[in-house]
Amino acid sequence: MEWLTFWRGIKSGVRNFFRNGWLSIATISIIVLTLFIINAVFIITLIAKNTLEDLQQKIDVNIYFKGEAEETGSRALTDMVSKMPEVRNAQYVSKSEALQVFKEKHSKDEIILQSLEELGNPLQASMSVKMENPDAYQGIIEKISQSQYANLISDVDYYSEKKPIIERLNNIIKTLRKIGVVIIAIFSVIAVLVTFNSIRITMYSYRREVEIMKLVGANPWFVRLPFIVEGMMYGFFAAWISILISYPFVYFSSPYIASVVQNVNVVGYLHTNAFSIIAIQMVSGVVLGAISSFIAIRKYLKI
Amino acid sequence: MINFRNVSKIYSGDVAALRDVNLEISSGEFVSIVGQSGTGKSTLLKLLILEEFPTAGQIIFQNRDLATLGSKEIPFHRRRIGVVFQDFKLLNKRTIFENVSFALEVAGKSNREIRQNTGQILEIVGLREKGNKYPTQISGGEQQRVAIARALVNHPEVLVADEPTGNLDMINTWEIIELLLRINKLGTTVLLATHNKETVDRINRRVVALDKGIIIRDQQEGKYMI
Numbered sequence: 042m043e044w045l046t047f048w049r050g051i052k053s054g055v056r057n058f059f060r061n062g063w064l065s066i067a068t069i070s071i072i073v074l075t076l077f078i079i080n081a082v083f084i085i086t087l088i089a090k091n092t093l094e095d096l097q098q099k100i101d102v103n104i105y106f107k108g109e110a111e112e113t114g115s116r117a118l119t120d121m122v123s124k125m126p127e128v129r130n131a132q133y134v135s136k137s138e139a140l141q142v143f144k145e146k147h148s149k150d151e152i153i154l155q156s157l158e159e160l161g162n163p164l165q166a167s168m169s170v171k172m173e174n175p176d177a178y179q180g181i182i183e184k185i186s187q188s189q190y191a192n193l194i195s196d197v198d199y200y201s202e203k204k205p206i207i208e209r210l211n212n213i214i215k216t217l218r219k220i221g222v223v224i225i226a227i228f229s230v231i232a233v234l235v236t237f238n239s240i241r242i243t244m245y246s247y248r249r250e251v252e253i254m255k256l257v258g259a260n261p262w263f264v265r266l267p268f269i270v271e272g273m274m275y276g277f278f279a280a281w282i283s284i285l286i287s288y289p290f291v292y293f294s295s296p297y298i299a300s301v302v303q304n305v306n307v308v309g310y311l312h313t314n315a316f317s318i319i320a321i322q323m324v325s326g327v328v329l330g331a332i333s334s335f336i337a338i339r340k341y342l343k344i
Numbered sequence: 345m346i347n348f349r350n351v352s353k354i355y356s357g358d359v360a361a362l363r364d365v366n367l368e369i370s371s372g373e374f375v376s377i378v379g380q381s382g383t384g385k386s387t388l389l390k391l392l393i394l395e396e397f398p399t400a401g402q403i404i405f406q407n408r409d410l411a412t413l414g415s416k417e418i419p420f421h422r423r424r425i426g427v428v429f430q431d432f433k434l435l436n437k438r439t440i441f442e443n444v445s446f447a448l449e450v451a452g453k454s455n456r457e458i459r460q461n462t463g464q465i466l467e468i469v470g471l472r473e474k475g476n477k478y479p480t481q482i483s484g485g486e487q488q489r490v491a492i493a494r495a496l497v498n499h500p501e502v503l504v505a506d507e508p509t510g511n512l513d514m515i516n517t518w519e520i521i522e523l524l525l526r527i528n529k530l531g532t533t534v535l536l537a538t539h540n541k542e543t544v545d546r547i548n549r550r551v552v553a554l555d556k557g558i559i560i561r562d563q564q565e566g567k568y569m570i
Contacts (some may be wrong), residue, residue, distance in 0.1 A: 046452050060437060253433050257494070258395075258422035259450040 046263055054270025057247075062276040064246065065275070068239040073286070075232040076322070078286040082228055084155035086221035088298060088307060093214045100210065101130075101169045102178055102203050104185065105196040108165060119168045128181065130171040139164040175211050178203070224333065236279075240272050244337040251341040261342060268334045276330025280322040296323040345371040345533060346392065351393040351401030353387050353557075361387040363557040371487030371501070371511075374528040376544050377537045378568050379554035385537035389504050392535075393425055395416050403505070406501070419501065423451055426495025426503045426532075430510035432487045434494075439468070441475035444494045451498055463560070465493045471525060492523060502533045509540060517543065544568040 058065055106115045116133055123131035134142070140162045149154045157163075164274070172178055182199050247268065254264045288311070295308045310316065348367040351414055354360045356409075360382045369375055372489045377385050391394040391403055394410060403410045405421070411473075413421055434443050453461070466472045469489040479487050488508055495503055499502070505524060509517035521543055530536040538544060551566025552559060 043452055047451075060408060061458055192438070229433060249433075250435060253446075254450065256422065256433065257447045257450050258498075260416075260419045263450060326494045 047266070049098045050263060050266030051270050052131065054267035055274065057267055058274045061243065061246075062221045064243055068243050068275055069282065071239045072232075072236050072275060072326075073283045075228075075235045076279060076283035076326075077229045077286060079225065079232055080283060082224055084109050084287075084291060084307060086217070086225065089217055089309065090214070090221065091310075093210065093217065095321045097169070097175055097210055097214065100175070100203065100207055101171045102193055102197065102199045104182075105165045105198075106167065106172065106193050111193075112166070114190060114193050115166055115168065118185070118188070118193065119202045121140045121188070121190075122170060122181070122185065124170065125181070125184075127177050128170060128172055130169075132169045134167050134169065136162055136164055136166045139166065175207060178207060182340075233329060236276070236280040236329050237336070240275060240330065240333040241337040243271070243275075244268060244334065244341070247338070248341045251338065255342070257265045262273060264342060265335065265338055272330035272332075272334025272337075274330070275321065276326030276328070276333075279330075280326030282323055345369060345406060346568065347521070348388070348391075349402045349404065351391065353368065353402060354390060354399045355382075357463045362391075362398075362559050365559055366558070367552060367559060367562070369533065370530060371530070371533055372455040374525065374534045374547070375502050375536070376547060376548045376551050376566075377535060377554060378539060378544055378551055381400075384407055384557045385539075386395045386506055387428070387557075389506050389537055390530065392504065393422055393427060398483050414530040419450075419488070423447075424499070424500050424502070425497050426492075428488065428491045428503070429507045430507040432484075432491045433510075434487055434490060439476050439478055440471060442492050443479065443490055444497055447494050447497045461497055465497045467515075468496075469493045471539060483516070484512050485519055487558040488512065488520055488523065489523065490529075492520070496527065496532070502512040502535065503527060504537075506537045507539070509524070509538070509543065518546075521547065521562070541568040 077277055102243060112135060119131050119133040122128055138158075144154065144157065160326075170181060172181060178199060182197055186194065186197075251264055291311060295306075298307060346369040346534065348365050349360055351365045351367075352360065353362040365384075365386075365388070369433075377388060379385055387396065391398055394407070394412075394413070396550075397411070406424075410421070416509065435446065438446065439461055444465060445458045448458045448461055462475075463472065466475055469492055471486060472487055474482060478492065482490075484538065488511075491503075492503075492508075503524070508524075509520050512520065517540070522535050524536060525547070548565050548567075550564050551561070552565075553561040553568075
């Protein structure tokens with residue numbers, strides 16, 4: 042197709058979009074609503090995932106050292122463990138540090154503080170271990186208990202206390218990921234169908250035009266182009282409007298979310314990924330609009 | 345110029361719209377195709393513009409068998425034949441000028457050519473001053489003249505009119521027919537499908553009569569007789 046004809050096709054599409062008035066607005070509104078729902082689902086999944094992963098980060102396993110264990114040995118073990126690639130963090134807490142923490146935690150409790158005065162320091166030194174991979178706790182515990190420092194260890198809070206929690210959490214996160222993907226996939230399909238149908242209805246109103254264009258000897262792409270352009274415009278505007286609606290929603294509900302679920306910064310996530318989020322929505326909207334129009338107008342082209 | 349050779353068009357269910365039709369039309373002729381509704385007049389015209397394809401037989405247009413045209417060539421073929429319908433088929437959301445210039449846009453003409461040619465053709469049909477109006481703002485007769493203008497603007501070799509006066513009153517009817525006759529005088533071959541007896545008798549040119557898909561009469565200076 043020559044440039045002049047191409048340009049005329051685009052102008053025609055843009056003109057049709059605006060001349061359609063209410064029909065355009067209705068079509069865009071439907072697409073916006075659907076996109077908005079997808080955004081909401083996406084954000085909720087994001088929050089849930091972040092919350093759980095945040096919890097996952099907080100989990101650790103504590104290894105308690107025997108009272109008579111020498112500090113140098115314990116520190117050496119901690120050092121060795123922290124250098125392992127699969128270990129995110131290994132922290133040594135000496136007996137006195139443990140006492141300090143305990144005192145601060147119970148600073149308002151006179152009875153406990155007084156008992157401490159009489160008992161001295163009943164606490165043990167410990168090493169807290171945080172793994173990169175939540176499935177790896179079993180492995181590291183075994184490694185440590187088979188190491189040369191094994192005799193320094195009195196107790197590990199993994200098997201009795203932490204293991205069930207860790208496993209439950211891991212399962213929840215894995216399930217949530219799967220569900221999240223499925224839900225987003227379902228809503229995406231719904232969005233595609235809704236967009237396609239809305240645009241198809243708009244194209245129906247053009248059936249006479251298409252008939253006349255064919256009659257007068259228009260080449261098929263000359264007929265298609267304005268409608269594809271119009272479809273792209275629907276997708277483009279719908280994507281922008283849905284972003285402009287979703288953002289304030291998220292922005293204003295963010296403090297409420299933060300109070301319920303700590304350490305989840307949805308607004309921050311959006312800011313960091315703003316460019317790709319906008320780009321994805323824009324591209325999907327435009328492509329979806331173009332394809333919908335193309336398919337919808339084929340019915341009337343019948344070529 | 346146009347040659348229908350043993351053309352039949354049978355729709356599914358054995359409905360035969362045309363049966364073994366043989367018809368030859370020379371360049372510059374004015375031919376009226378008459379018959380009751382449903383006898384195949386419109387089908388004949390649809391076959392010519394390739395909106396339908398014959399079940400049997402050949403249609404030769406300017407020495408080319410239409411069956412040999414590829415799908416890419418069909419739009420070009422259609423630009424060589426101007427068609428006018430009973431219901432005008434105008435774009436109501438565009439002005440008269442735009443309706444006519446549309447046919448030129450489709451042919452990829454430059455803006456300058458479009459302005460010149462559209463103006464000229466509107467002059468010929470007598471609607472130049474109404475270029476900015478919309479189809480809904482002009483009378484039926486005027487709308488049909490716009491349709492004719494659009495059909496002519498690409499200088500087609502043939503003008504086909506399928507019951508062009510069906511929706512018009514007697515005065516408008518005759519104005520349109522006169523316009524068609526004038527156009528024919530300037531050299532364009534005209535095919536007029538109609539069931540209007542008075543019109544045909546008054547024109548007094550070649551008449552081809554169809555009945556149930558078969559040509560029953562073909563007379564020069566014919567009258568409407570079934």
